[in-house]
Amino acid sequence: MQGKSIAAPLSFLFWTAVAQLIALALLVLIYDFYPHRVLALAICSVTAYLVSKLLRLPLPWQILNLILPIGIFFAITMNIPAGLVGAILLGLFLIYIPTFWTRVPFYPTSSAMYNIVADQLPDDQPFHFIDLGCGFGSLLIFLAGRKPLGVFEGVEISPLPYLASKIRFCMKNRARLSVKLRSFWGISLDRFDFVYAFLAPPPMETLWEKVQAEVKPGSLFLVNSFPVNAKAERILEVEDRRKSRLYVYKVVNR
Ligand SMILES: C[S@@+](CC[C@H](N)C(=O)[O-])C[C@H]1O[C@@H](n2cnc3c(N)ncnc32)[C@H](O)[C@@H]1O
Numbered sequence: 352m353q354g355k356s357i358a359a360p361l362s363f364l365f366w367t368a369v370a371q372l373i374a375l376a377l378l379v380l381i382y383d384f385y386p387h388r389v390l391a392l393a394i395c396s397v398t399a400y401l402v403s404k405l406l407r408l409p410l411p412w413q414i415l416n417l418i419l420p421i422g423i424f425f426a427i428t429m430n431i432p433a434g435l436v437g438a439i440l441l442g443l444f445l446i447y448i449p450t451f452w453t454r455v456p457f458y459p460t461s462s463a464m465y466n467i468v469a470d471q472l473p474d475d476q477p478f479h480f481i482d483l484g485c486g487f488g489s490l491l492i493f494l495a496g497r498k499p500l501g502v503f504e505g506v507e508i509s510p511l512p513y514l515a516s517k518i519r520f521c522m523k524n525r526a527r528l529s530v531k532l533r534s535f536w537g538i539s540l541d542r543f544d545f546v547y548a549f550l551a552p553p554p555m556e557t558l559w560e561k562v563q564a565e566v567k568p569g570s571l572f573l574v575n576s577f578p579v580n581a582k583a584e585r586i587l588e589v590e591d592r593r594k595s596r597l598y599v600y601k602v603v604n605r
Pocket residue numbers: 449453455456457458459460482483484485486487490506507508509512533534535536549550
């Protein structure tokens with residue numbers, strides 16, 4: 352979903368509350384009948400997940416429904432200080448809140464993939480590289496270290512990863528590393544020789560259209576794990592836990 356509408360997240364939030372209430376009602380019933388905490392919690396958690404699935408909420412919301420009862424249970428029973436719970440929730444909120452409308456959560460590129468991406472970039476000529484959704488900026492910092500002629504830009508929609516990238520880039524290499532806090536849908540890609548995306552399936556086809564419309568012919572679109580509907584120049588297998596693949600597409604025309 353590329354739209355910035357708040358209506359969808361609000362409706363997901365409403366249906367999440369409904370799913371949690373149904374699960375809570377079931378928990379109370381079961382606990383009355385058979386007072387076993389772990390069993391009741393497991394049933395509550397699975398019920399909330401199944402209801403959210405039945406309501407066709409997007410996957411991140413289904414996962415939220417699954418883990419919410421467990422999180423609340425631990426926070427209450429383990430007497431975790433409210434400040435700590437608040438800080439963890441705020442951190443997660445600042446990392447994951449855009450997921451509810453972008454449908455692309457944060458998870459980092461594996462370090463095994465870093466070298467494969469670096470191998471696609473030249474050593475003997477200047478170039479411009481962008482990471483769409485750069486997270487905490489680690490890939491860009493690595494590439495800037497390996498490729499002295501490259502200029503590296505990130506764009507990130509989540510506030511906390513953006514702030515971390517900004518601070519890290521200022522400390523590392525202010526001249527060749529930069530990051531913007533915004534959606535990549537609003538960024539023109541015409542300056543870039545390399546566009547890197549490690550996202551999720553939902554935005555990929557529309558993104559490919561954007562790349563083809565804006566990027567200079569001859570530039571490369573480097574896609575980690577979620578291919579688009581086009582013939583890749585090459586596909587590189589990566590020896591990491593996820594068995595990631597790098598799909599390299601050459602942009603032919605615009
Ligand atoms: C799977 S993570 C990849 C992070 C980083 N590129 C890496 O490879 O380690 C995807 C990132 O894209 C960001 N993102 C998702 N949709 C976005 C959008 N429309 N504009 C900017 N960033 C976005 C997410 O917040 C998340 O940090």
